[in-house]
Each structure stands twice: as structure tokens, then as C-alpha cells.
Amino acid sequence: MTARLRFARTRTGAVGLALLCLVVGIAVFGPFFAPHAPDAPIGITLTGPTADAPLGTDFLGRDVLSRVLWGGRSVLGLAGLATLLAYVAGATVGLVAGHARSLLDPVLMRGADVLLSFPALLFLLVLVTGVGTSKATLVIGVAVVQAPLVARIVRAATLEQSVRGFVEAAVARGERASAILRREILPNIAGPIAADAPLRFTYSIILVASVNFLGLGLQPPAADWALIISENRSGFVLNPWVIFVPAALIALLTISANLVGDSIARTLGVSVGARGRT
Amino acid sequence: MSPPLIVRVERLRVELRSGAPIVEDVSLEVRAGEVLGLVGESGSGKTTVALALLGYARPGCRIAAGAVQVDGEALTGQGEAVLRSLRGRLVSYVPQDPGSALNPSLRVGAAIGDMVRAHAPGRDPGEAALAALARVELPADRAFARRFPHQLSGGQQQRVTIASALVCEPPAVVMDEPTTGLDVVTQAHILEEVDRLRAESGLAVVYVSHDLAVVASIADRIAVMYAGRVVEEGPAAEILARPHHPYTRGLVASIPDHVVPRRLHGIPGVATGVGDRPRGCAFASRCPQRVARCDDEMPELEPASAGHAVRCFEWTRTPTLSLEEPVGARYTAPGTAPLLAVEGLTAVHSSRAGTVVAAEAVSFALAPGECVALVGESGSGKTTIVRCVAGLHVPAAGRVLLDGKPLATRARARTREERRRVQIVFQNPYDSLNPRHRVGDSISRPARILRGLGRAEAEAEVAALLGRVRLPAALATRFPGELSGGERQRVAIARALAAAPDLVVCDEITSALDVSVQAAVLELLAELRQELGLSLLFISHDLGVVASVADRVLVLERGVVCEEGPVAELLAAPTHEYTRRLVAAAPRLPEPVPTGGAR
Numbered sequence: 013m014t015a016r017l018r019f020a021r022t023r024t025g026a027v028g029l030a031l032l033c034l035v036v037g038i039a040v041f042g043p044f045f046a047p048h049a050p051d052a053p054i055g056i057t058l059t060g061p062t063a064d065a066p067l068g069t070d071f072l073g074r075d076v077l078s079r080v081l082w083g084g085r086s087v088l089g090l091a092g093l094a095t096l097l098a099y100v101a102g103a104t105v106g107l108v109a110g111h112a113r114s115l116l117d118p119v120l121m122r123g124a125d126v127l128l129s130f131p132a133l134l135f136l137l138v139l140v141t142g143v144g145t146s147k148a149t150l151v152i153g154v155a156v157v158q159a160p161l162v163a164r165i166v167r168a169a170t171l172e173q174s175v176r177g178f179v180e181a182a183v184a185r186g187e188r189a190s191a192i193l194r195r196e197i198l199p200n201i202a203g204p205i206a207a208d209a210p211l212r213f214t215y216s217i218i219l220v221a222s223v224n225f226l227g228l229g230l231q232p233p234a235a236d237w238a239l240i241i242s243e244n245r246s247g248f249v250l251n252p253w254v255i256f257v258p259a260a261l262i263a264l265l266t267i268s269a270n271l272v273g274d275s276i277a278r279t280l281g282v283s284v285g286a287r288g289r290t
Numbered sequence: 291m292s293p294p295l296i297v298r299v300e301r302l303r304v305e306l307r308s309g310a311p312i313v314e315d316v317s318l319e320v321r322a323g324e325v326l327g328l329v330g331e332s333g334s335g336k337t338t339v340a341l342a343l344l345g346y347a348r349p350g351c352r353i354a355a356g357a358v359q360v361d362g363e364a365l366t367g368q369g370e371a372v373l374r375s376l377r378g379r380l381v382s383y384v385p386q387d388p389g390s391a392l393n394p395s396l397r398v399g400a401a402i403g404d405m406v407r408a409h410a411p412g413r414d415p416g417e418a419a420l421a422a423l424a425r426v427e428l429p430a431d432r433a434f435a436r437r438f439p440h441q442l443s444g445g446q447q448q449r450v451t452i453a454s455a456l457v458c459e460p461p462a463v464v465m466d467e468p469t470t471g472l473d474v475v476t477q478a479h480i481l482e483e484v485d486r487l488r489a490e491s492g493l494a495v496v497y498v499s500h501d502l503a504v505v506a507s508i509a510d511r512i513a514v515m516y517a518g519r520v521v522e523e524g525p526a527a528e529i530l531a532r533p534h535h536p537y538t539r540g541l542v543a544s545i546p547d548h549v550v551p552r553r554l555h556g557i558p559g560v561a562t563g564v565g566d567r568p569r570g571c572a573f574a575s576r577c578p579q580r581v582a583r584c585d586d587e588m589p590e591l592e593p594a595s596a597g598h599a600v601r602c603f604e605w606t607r608t609p610t611l612s613l614e615e616p617v618g619a620r621y622t623a624p625g626t627a628p629l630l631a632v633e634g635l636t637a638v639h640s641s642r643a644g645t646v647v648a649a650e651a652v653s654f655a656l657a658p659g660e661c662v663a664l665v666g667e668s669g670s671g672k673t674t675i676v677r678c679v680a681g682l683h684v685p686a687a688g689r690v691l692l693d694g695k696p697l698a699t700r701a702r703a704r705t706r707e708e709r710r711r712v713q714i715v716f717q718n719p720y721d722s723l724n725p726r727h728r729v730g731d732s733i734s735r736p737a738r739i740l741r742g743l744g745r746a747e748a749e750a751e752v753a754a755l756l757g758r759v760r761l762p763a764a765l766a767t768r769f770p771g772e773l774s775g776g777e778r779q780r781v782a783i784a785r786a787l788a789a790a791p792d793l794v795v796c797d798e799i800t801s802a803l804d805v806s807v808q809a810a811v812l813e814l815l816a817e818l819r820q821e822l823g824l825s826l827l828f829i830s831h832d833l834g835v836v837a838s839v840a841d842r843v844l845v846l847e848r849g850v851v852c853e854e855g856p857v858a859e860l861l862a863a864p865t866h867e868y869t870r871r872l873v874a875a876a877p878r879l880p881e882p883v884p885t886g887g888a889r
Binding site: 176177178180181182183184185186187195196199200 | 680681682701702704706709713714716717718721722723724725726727732735736739740785789
């Protein structure tokens, strides 16, 4: 087994990875197994579990199981895309800032600090109310919240690498800065990034779910775990499953991603405290 | 009557939790007033033995068998509480790095006082601390005792750790590389100090070091360790003049000397690590006089003469050590134009705290084929100067000329040809190779970038270069993490050679290596100079190393060249006060005693 996958050998890593695969599996392949269409009413509202609807029905009489099986893709997709975007933007800024021994470093990092100083959720709400709600707004908004945190971690790791002998050797050879960053530095900071990425992903999920829950993200009748919880809040007493199951899936997703991140960090010897805040 | 036996170690075995031995079958004795030098290279188990003398094993290890006794009391098989009361009172420890051993938030008087409170409740800690400071020749006043460790120099810090080790007057003290991080002048002072304390109070000292020359200057007896076992033990003078074990002989022959420079001979091969030690003699794979049974049987430590024991079947065949072989003729620069000229170079380091001048108005020239050495203690600016030459540091004033043409200050601004002609090899081989690149990729990169070779040509070049630095071509597909320090430094040299340079800048390239490996790397460098006609700019703090490789030497003191000249003349008759101090303080083996036979 390669060093990259060594984390899966630890107990935390194995449990985390198994749970993560389970939840991701439900989200990705769930729609193929859904007994009903996610948006078609099949009976009276908010019944308990029946033979036709194992998890009962929601406030409009739709099948909860089918909606749950359909509702993971949006959370996972939006959060994943936002995290990816945050990494592309944040890592670029962090690499450049960490390697540049010039005014570029403070300029970029103070810019990141300014973005960081907005409370994340408030920033998203203002953005959504201002620009209007759409999937693109949501993804970009979450990415903007996350990117400065990524930039900070990448910059710190880059700074540490850029004084090492092999980087200096490349500088003395006259290599271009882009070649130095790509060839010499990036492969050596992949570890800390890998340890941090699941944590970022978790935070994206929470942000996306929060905005959806508040009704400012995806709009009904879309099936989305957070939206399902939000829509059926008042029906909790009549059919607890409609709240409990999507909530548990979101929780499992974040917990398992966290476990994976922790075990990667531990097998790489990156201290958990040294990573960025969430 | 001989003085009483203080330290007794019998058949000590320390092993990893897996059961793999780190140290095996080690027996030692130290008498009152005696210094035992415990010598070995990295991985030999010397620090493990040193810690076991305090009844301590590092996490993951345990003392599996054997006995350690100090002044009649056993330190093995005791509970942690008992051990804690014995450590410091019966035997104490002086660590390698005083900077990290002293608690930075504790005033030095209080640090020493803590020892007193723990072991001698009756005494006044303050008074005892002052007395202890006086003993190690530090100012014994309240003001000094109220200082924090960061307000002291490295030498003063090490004196404080010695003072706190000795404040409870233990009969024995273990010193683990106490001078390794210090400059030579401070090292000489500390060694004098240890010698005086031992004589004054009849202290039994176990002095652990990788540096045979340092040990030679202080030890009465020497035990040489290799792969976890003592391979030779005896009176210091005997061991150094007539080493019986081929490893000891190799070690002595590896030590450069600055007064009588001689050809160095390294020991080929790599030491075996913990866990993959062979059944037979661990040195067999590197040994020039091995026989068939060396591979299957571990030789016993057998007495060779009175008080001199050796662990080798074939020790009678060990050739006499002849240290007379001088270095080859020195290169004398022809009257041609210099290859490299540094003119009025001034370099500074600026930070928020202020500006430090690292080099001031340094000028020198280097002829084609010549090796010029820059010598000085840490902080003398030698590394900054070569960084300016390599285009890694922008000087505040002055210029660097290659073939009479001024070079741009930054490497990036130089022409490809200029960058190709000047190559640098860094100090730390553990840091200078990208751990994510295969050895072959690291070496071929400069060939492709600076010489414009194609992929196939560069690959052929890698094989040739590995051969040139005496490494197998198969190493090209390995990662640096799989290589030893000496192998990595050879790879780093190969990478520099890949550019087909005219000048190679060597920044302390052997200081991270063991002495036998250092000798082998220096040998290689001398051969490469011959083969390729390279010019070298060589940085070192070690006068012995400089004497064995350089033609001309510049002595730097706080960024200023205080003396320069041909290496042999300068080291034999230094004129500047600072050079004189350096030369006097540099440790060296005692003059070889002219004797008739080997034994």
C-alpha cells in the first residue's frame, strides 16, 4: 500500500473512509433505487412508515425515502464544487504569496485577511440576497469564504519549503517561479493539503446546508437534505423520520470526512492543531 | 592502588519493543578521576549506552539485559521513583544541545537550585547554585544567576548544564556530545573545564562523542562502538597509535589534521542499521580483511594486550597505521586571469529587528583549477558570501566577476551559460534533494535546463555521473529517503556536475556527515578535481578538512577577511590573532609516536 493511502490502515481512517463511502454512495447512486419520483405526492401528508413509503411521507405527501435518496447529490455536488474552487484559488494565492519575497506576499495575504474578517454565514446571506439565489452564487460564495483559509495554510507550508536546499538549488539553476512552485514545492506540501481538504469539505457542507435550510439556496420543490429538514420542521411530531434521516446523513457525512482528515494528518505527522480553523 | 571503580556496565542490552537490539553485550568500567571516551558514528548506539547509564531508555526502547552500577548502586531493574532519586545524585547527564536542554523560562540560578532541592534538601539552593557557577568558572554573583538561558552564549549555557549536573557532587557524570554545537574555541574551553573538574574532584566521566580528535584530547581510555557493540577498547594513546580493529583504523585514518595535512582514506560502504544487523560481524561488509567466518560468527571482545581488547578474528592482520602519507602537491595558480573574482563584497541581512552585516568588503580571486577555502566560525559570513556568488543573495555592495565579466546579482538574471558554469552543493544533504523526485530526475534536471540535453541524452548522462561519484547506476530510480547521508551528498555533487560547471561552490558539504563518510567524500572531491580540472570554492569551519582539500585559505572573522594565504603556510604560522586562536583550539590527534612494529 502506498504512503498516500496509509491512513486507511488506521482504525479512525478505515471507519471514516467506510462511512464516507456509504454516505457518498447513497447520494450518488440513491436516485437509481428510489421507489417513487421525488416530487410526486403519493398519499396523505406526514404519515408514519408504511409498506409503500418505508420512511413515511412529507408535508406534501411525497415519499420521504425517495426524496432522501435524491437529496444528497445537491449537497455533495455544491459543497464539493465549492471546495474544489476554493482550493484552486486559495492554493494559487498561497503558493505565490509564500514563495514571493516581495510586496506581493503582504498584499495578497492582507486581502485574504479582509475576506476572512466577514462572518461566513452573514457574508453568504448578504451575497444571496444581493445577487439573487442560484447554484452558481452558492458555489462561488462558499468558495470565497473558504479560499482565504486555504491560502493561509498553503502559504505557511510553502514558506517552510521555499528555504530548503532543493528549492534554492532550483533558484540557482534559474528555473522559472512557476516551475519551482509546480515541481519543487507543490509535491512537498501535498500532505498538509490532503490532511486539510476533508475539513474544508466538511465546512462547505455545513455552509451549503445552512443556506439551503434557511431557504436562501435551493428552492422547492428541489429534493435536498437540508431543504427537506427545513420544509418539514413543523411535522416533526407526526413523522420524525422526515427530519431524522436527512439530518443523520448530513451528520455522518461531516463526521466521516473529519475522521478521514484526522487520520491523514496523523499518518503524515501533521499536527491537527497546526491546520487552519474551520 | 588504583582508584575505586565508579561506573560498571555489564553485558548491557537495549532493544526496541520489536526485540531488535540497539545495543548488545556492552561492558564498560570507569574509575574515579578517569575519562572514558565513548566513540562511534551515527547509529552506533553510543547515546543509547549513555542514557542507559542513567537507567533510562528512550520511548520505544527498553533495557533488556545486563547491569549498570554506579558507586555500588544498581541503576538497572529499579523503579522510576528510585531512579529519579539516583539521577543527579549518583550520576548526572550533560546533554548535547544546551540551548534546548535548559528551560527558557527558568533563570539559571533557579535551574541549578532545582537540582539541589531535589537531591540535597538540607542545602540552601541559592548558595549551592552560586558555588556551582563558580566551579565552572562562570561569574558567581546574584546578577548572573538571575539571567535567563537566552541571555547567555552557547558556551556559557553548556557551562550552566555542567554546573547543574555537578551541583549535587555525583561521583559520575555522562556527557553526551557536550561540545558538538559549539565553535572550536569554546569547545577547547569546555574541554579544559571538564579536565580540571575531573582532576579536582575525582569525577568519573563518560564522554560520548563522534569526534575521535576531541575524545583524544580528553579521554584516558577509549571505547569504540560500531553497530551497537564495543569493537575496541583500551588506553587512549594505544587506540590512536595502534588501532587493532579495522574499523578503528579506518576511523583514525579518516580524521583530517590541520597541522600535518595528509591524504584521507574513508571507509567504503554504509553502516548497518538497527534491525538489519547480520548474524556475524556487523563491519564485515566494509572490512578489507574479512574472512569466511566473519559472515557467520560474531567475534568476542578478546584481550590483545594489557587493558586493550578488540572484537575481531583477524586483528593481528590489521596493518600498522601510517599517518605520514602527505597530501599530493599543492596546486599553484598559474599567472592567468582569475576564473572568479569577488570585489569589495558587502552583504547584509535585514529583518524587522534590524540589519546585520554578514560580510564586509570581502575581496578575493580564484584561479582556474584552484581550490580556495573560506574558513570561519558560525556567523562569520562565509555562507552569505557563497550565496552571493551563487546568485541566491543580493549583496549590498561590491560585485562578483566570472572571467572578468560581472555577474548579475540574482541567478535568474544571469545568462544560462553563467548559471551553468557556477554550481553550488549545499551543506545539508537531507535538505538539498527534493524528497519527491527520484535521484535520476534530480541529477538530470540541470543537464536538461542548463546544457539543453534531450531526455535520452540526460538519462545517459545520469548513469555516467552516478559512476563518476562512485554510486551504482541503479540508484537513479530511488528516492532520496532511501539513501544514507553520504550517498545523498554524492548525489548532490553529481547534480552539480551535471551542469558541467567550471566552478563548484561547496558550502560545508561534509559537516552533516560522519567522519569516515566525510573522508570518503573529500577523497572523491580530490579525484574529481584531478579528472575534471574543477575549481572549488570551499566553505568549512573545520581547519583539518580545509587543510586536506584547499590550496589557498581565507580566514573570516565577523564578515571581514582577517588573513589569507596558501593553506600550509597559513595554518603552520598564522599571523593574525584570530587565526592563531582558531588553530590552537582545533582538536587534533596526538602526534603519531614513531614506533618500530605494529604492536
